[in-house]
Amino acid sequence: MPEITTRHHEKIGLLAGAGRFPITFAAKARSLGLPVVCVGIHDAAPPELVDMVDRFYWTGIAKLGRMIRCFRREGVRRVVMAGKVKKSTMHSSWRWLRLIPDLRTIRFWFFRNRKDNRDDSLLLGIIDEFAADGITFESALDLCPELLVNAGILTKRRPSRSEEADIAFGWELAKEMGRLDVGQSVAVKEKAVLAVEAIEGTDRAIQRAGELCPKGDFTVIKVAKPQQDMRFDVPTVGTTTIESLRRAGARVLAIEAGKTILLDAEETISLADRYGLTIVAR
Numbered sequence: 373m374p375e376i377t378t379r380h381h382e383k384i385g386l387l388a389g390a391g392r393f394p395i396t397f398a399a400k401a402r403s404l405g406l407p408v409v410c411v412g413i414h415d416a417a418p419p420e421l422v423d424m425v426d427r428f429y430w431t432g433i434a435k436l437g438r439m440i441r442c443f444r445r446e447g448v449r450r451v452v453m454a455g456k457v458k459k460s461t462m463h464s465s466w467r468w469l470r471l472i473p474d475l476r477t478i479r480f481w482f483f484r485n486r487k488d489n490r491d492d493s494l495l496l497g498i499i500d501e502f503a504a505d506g507i508t509f510e511s512a513l514d515l516c517p518e519l520l521v522n523a524g525i526l527t528k529r530r531p532s533r534s535e536e537a538d539i540a541f542g543w544e545l546a547k548e549m550g551r552l553d554v555g556q557s558v559a560v561k562e563k564a565v566l567a568v569e570a571i572e573g574t575d576r577a578i579q580r581a582g583e584l585c586p587k588g589d590f591t592v593i594k595v596a597k598p599q600q601d602m603r604f605d606v607p608t609v610g611t612t613t614i615e616s617l618r619r620a621g622a623r624v625l626a627i628e629a630g631k632t633i634l635l636d637a638e639e640t641i642s643l644a645d646r647y648g649l650t651i652v653a654r
Contacts, residue, residue, distance in 0.1 A: 384515075385448035385507070386410040386425065387439065388417040389455030392610055392635045396519065397454045397512045398424040404515075409446040411439050416457055433457060436498065437476030440505050451502065452512040453604045459491070459571045476501070490553040492597075495604045511602040513633070521637075523629035526651040527644045531624050535591055538563060539626040539652065542593035550597035556607050559622070561590035574609075575616040588621025596631035610635035611643055618647045629653040 384401060386408050388394035394410070395418055401408045408425040410417075413433050422428045429442040443451060473481070480501055486493050499509045513520060525531070531539065542560035545568075549555050555569030559581030566584050569577035578592055594607050609627060617625060625644075627634075632653065634640060644651050 382450070383407045383409050383426070383446060383448050385443045385446075385451035386421075386512075387451055387453045388412045388421055389453075389457040390416040390418070391455045391608070391612075392418075393512070393519075393608060393633065394418060394421055394454040395424065396635060397452065397516060400516050401425075406515075409443060409448050411442050413455075413457055417455060432471060434471035434473035434477045436480055436501055437474040440476065440502060440507065443502075443507055444505060449507060451507055451509050452515075453495075453509065454512045456573070456608075459573075491605055492553050492599070492601070496601070499603070509603050511606075513602055513606065519633045519635065520630055521627060521632050521634040521653045523653050526641050526653060527649060529645070529648055529650045531591075531626075531650050531652055534562070535624045535650070538591040539593060539624065539654070542591060543595065543626065543654075546593045546595045547598060550595060551599070553597065556597065557592060557594040559585075559590055559592050561585055566590055574613065578613075578616045578620045578622060582620025582622065585621070589623045590621070591624040591626065592617060592622050593626045594632065595628045600631060606633055607631065608633040608635060609640070611640050614640055614643045614647065614649065617644075617649055622649070624650040624652065626652045626654060 384406055386394060386397060388410055398408055398421055402424060409427045410421055410425040411429045411431050412421055414430055427446055431438045484497055486497055502509065538560045541563045542558045545565060546556065546558045549558065549568055557569035557574045557577055559566040559578060567577045567581035574594060581590055596607055609632060
């Protein structure tokens with residue numbers, strides 16, 4: 373896969389969902405003088421992106437045809453994905469009336485061969501759909517490799533011996549959930565599983581663990597899939613994750629070094645220290 377470079381000032385496309393990652397990518401691209409054309413998902417992409425890129429287009433999540441047309445109109449041939457999209461949207465009531473999919477999306481959903489609708493199957497299918505129009509996807513981390521966390525204990529508080537045992541226990545379970553493309557996070561206490569992330573996302577899984585373990589002091593493990601494609605769905609943590617941990621009563625967050633994005637690292641670690649939480653990257 374070719375790395376993202378600034379040669380010839382080639383335009384880079386940004387397909388943006390929710391969260392800080394699209395903002396971080398756009399800021400890094402601008403600092404390097406790299407022109408960015410952004411297509412932002414309605415009710416997800418941060419509005420401030422409009423003023424951070426060279427061209428911006430809003431689109432619905434079920435508008436594959438519009439996404440492709442916007443990038444092609446601007447001469448974009450390479451695109452990155454950044455940010456979260458609520459997967460539960462696909463199971464909402466009256467979803468087709470609410471989302472009003474365009475023809476390209478209808479063809480993709482009903483007439484393209486997929487073995488299932490898990491994350492990897494859908495996202496790889498979308499990548500193939502763009503490729504049919506000469507648009508390739510690359511990893512946003514080619515431009516922002518510094519976002520990947522390094523190994524070590526990142527906070528002042530170190531894990532206890534029992535918490536280290538829970539990390540080791542939960543790590544293998546989280547990896548297996550990733551291999552099955554179910555989710556990337558598990559919550560554990562005393563070598564018992566409290567919650568497994570699925571379509572609801574990490575923050576909701578942490579919340580559920582807190583409800584099931586009112587005593588708190590549990591451990592959350594978030595890892596990359598064994599087959600992780602770094603072009604999409606890379607595990608990401610930041611201040612929002614820390615706030616979720618605090619509200620739920622969790623004490624430890626274990627993440628995978630070299631495979632996890634740590635957004636606003638200094639602020640995130642400082643917040644964890646303020647709450648007396650532990651962040652371990654292994």
